[in-house]
Amino acid sequence: MGMSPRYQKVAIIGLGLIGGSLGFAAKRGDLAGHVVGYASSEATRARGLERGFIDEAAVSVTEAVKDADLIILCTPVGALEALAIEMKPVLKAGATVTDVGSVKAAVVRDVGPHIPAGVHFIPGHPVAGTEESGPDAGFAELFEGRWTILTPVEGSDENAVRKLELFWEACGAKVAVMEVGQHDLTLAITSHVPHLIAYTMVGVAADLEKVTQADVTKFAAGGFRDLTRIAASDPTMWRDIFLNNKDATIEMLGRFIEELMALQRAIRWDDGQTLFERFTRTRAIRRQIIAAGQDSPAPNFGRNPQHLTPAAKDEK
């Protein structure tokens, strides 16, 4: 008999985009006997029950975690250490604790020391999301075709890791196992620095004396609007990511700035050849991402009218 991806009691701490989506995915796949959720806001807990991605709302972290077989921490990473301290006394022997944070070395540093012997700590990170947040944002299909990275720590139990992999796969994800430092460096380039430059660009456009915000809005289809989507992501979550992946972010940002300066210099000195070469190379990367199923092949992400279905056109 193969190993089951199913846990008897699953506790989800933090009921936002990821917590909600995990609850829905676990229920869709019958991956949990019982899903209990906790969020510090009562309104959020009520909304979780109402939308049905949790079976029960706990009024405290300890109540949620008690007897749980799988505990998934879905809060911004800045909150994890306090959570780990709070739940430590009630963790059941043999339980698995995981998280969904976008940084991993800091999570190992903050949570690891508070995990008792006999409890499995397996940090994780689903590379999936939207610009929305809160208990209304989640949906069962969020992880479909996306990668979830697990970064087991020294001495992680092999069976516990394997079971968590099966759980994620049953949620629709592909699973990769990486070393924490490599995770943080890789995500700095595929996620953290892209978000930082998007936030920066959108912030600059809000502050100009010579161009009005009305004109920025009107002419956003020239490329700017693409950046505004990721710059609309949850501010608390992103603050915590940058504060907790400082070295890798600053390293990758250094590369970015160096390269940007090279292109600025090419513009200043009319070096069309350099510009053309750089701009040609980047097309290949887009093609790879589409070939790997990590983005839509439809032009403009499919948002042009001719790609809309008749139903979607009627909604316009």
Place this chain on the structure above:
Amino acid sequence: MGMSPRYQKVAIIGLGLIGGSLGFAAKRGDLAGHVVGYASSEATRARGLERGFIDEAAVSVTEAVKDADLIILCTPVGALEALAIEMKPVLKAGATVTDVGSVKAAVVRDVGPHIPAGVHFIPGHPVAGTEESGPDAGFAELFEGRWTILTPVEGSDENAVRKLELFWEACGAKVAVMEVGQHDLTLAITSHVPHLIAYTMVGVAADLEKVTQADVTKFAAGGFRDLTRIAASDPTMWRDIFLNNKDATIEMLGRFIEELMALQRAIRWDDGQTLFERFTRTRAIRRQIIAAGQDSPAPNFGRNPQHLTPAAKDEK
């Protein structure tokens, strides 16, 4: 009787994404008695005829332009001066010459001096596009709901401008009239700098020793993939844009780098308050763009599975 948006003979020079889309839009709206197209490549001309966005393929610029009532220059802006010189002897009195270039001061500089008296020169720029290029990329709905900017020059004929506005509106666009310098500054922020930073970021990701391209591709859904779309745009077109909007691009790039340094410093010094404030502000801009109809309100540009129609799901 109101003014008609219709021109008897329309010549489209350059049969790529914009030229093709204009041909289709003109035919859909019956905005042209006859559409003649020219492209330097014979294969492109043949494809234009085959797809049907032109009625006739001319074998030279002069043949296309002769007797035309509206000439729309749809090549990269670096090619415009030579085109203007070539067509000058055959332009018909009373004809309108326009273009679709993403920069306008350089077009006025390069094309303006070669327009004979009695011919109306009205530079234009549809703020619309996709990352695709070539004669297969165009479609009639490209301009739907997007803005086209006209930058009439000193002494432009009012009726000629009005007629061109009606033509663009009949293609589905909204029309704004701006001064050339203001256009170039505005587009530097809503289009040119966003493209430059996207090209830069994608270029950096291609060149790392510590992170493989395979991992960049796998984990692109963390935000990076959004940048790869605009970094897949036509290299010749973008080289010409930067070479021809140097001052505004460098000015706006200076602001961007200054702000990026401020955020880098906030990360280095654990200044979470600054990060949180900047990241909160940028959400409002996204909302404005959606409220103005310049982007889809669907999370993730609508590319998540639950937003796909059953037909699109079947295609997967």
